[in-house]
Amino acid sequence: MTKNPDEGKSPKQLRDERERRIMDAIELKEPDRVPVMTPMGYFPAKYTGIPYSAAYYDYDAWYAACKKTLEDFQPDAIFPQGFTPGKALEMLGPRNMRWPGYGVDEYMGHQSIEIDYMKADEIDMYMKDPSDYMLRIFMSRASEISGGLANLPKLSDLGGGPMGIQMLAAALSEPSVAKTIRELQKVGREMKKWRSRQ
Incomplete structure (x- = not known):
């Protein structure tokens, strides 16, 4: 031996x-x-x-x-x-994947689903302001609950000081944005339950 x-x-x-x-x-x-x-x-x-x-x-x-x-x-x-907590993923509803126990047999690997996150004519938008593109466009397409992000203004357009904060408050109160934020917070709370165990 x-x-x-x-x-x-x-x-x-x-x-x-x-x-x-x-x-x-x-x-x-x-x-x-x-x-x-x-x-x-x-x-x-x-x-x-x-x-x-x-x-x-x-x-x-x-x-x-x-x-x-x-x-x-x-x-x-x-x-x-x-x-990755499956319940949190289910709540998030990612459009680009299914995983064992959700859309795929529990003894099979996860499946990627190709979606068109970025359109060909959006590359310049991304290059000009990657953060804005990722938040308002890319992420708004990524899951079933994130569509409200598309209705946010460009954060760089808000300005500073009290006026900028007022504009942000108004944007966050827009119904589709507020709904997306509430749903994302639920997902976040579910993820935190598991992160504390790791």
Whole structure:
């Protein structure tokens, strides 16, 4: 039986060795062994026999599956499929994806849906003011609840001081904008429940 070369080493030693191994490979030096860097995707679910949907709906099961997978395989680096609360995603209604347990079987990977976020004639708008474009145009198209963002004025047009704040207050009270903000706040509160666990 082959001896585990990592046996008896402290977590710090293992981390330092892994970092050095990866840096050696990046710097085209010969590492002590070939570094293993892997995107995990939904493999922890498959490996441990749980539904892929756990990555969205069962934090404890997903965390346990990822932990077991990492302990058993001990890669040098990973690109994890993090936990994203499915309920918050459902509330958000992203137009560009479906995920295990929502629009896709619970044992299948997520599906990307191509949508035309940016029109060909909008590139100049984006280049001129990326923040405005992302907030009012791109994000307003991104989800089922974000359409009200399109009715915001350009923030750079509001000006400063009391008059600018009054104009912003008026813009935020516009019914479609106010509805979008309320819905986004609900999503944010749901996401915070899970972030506190990570």
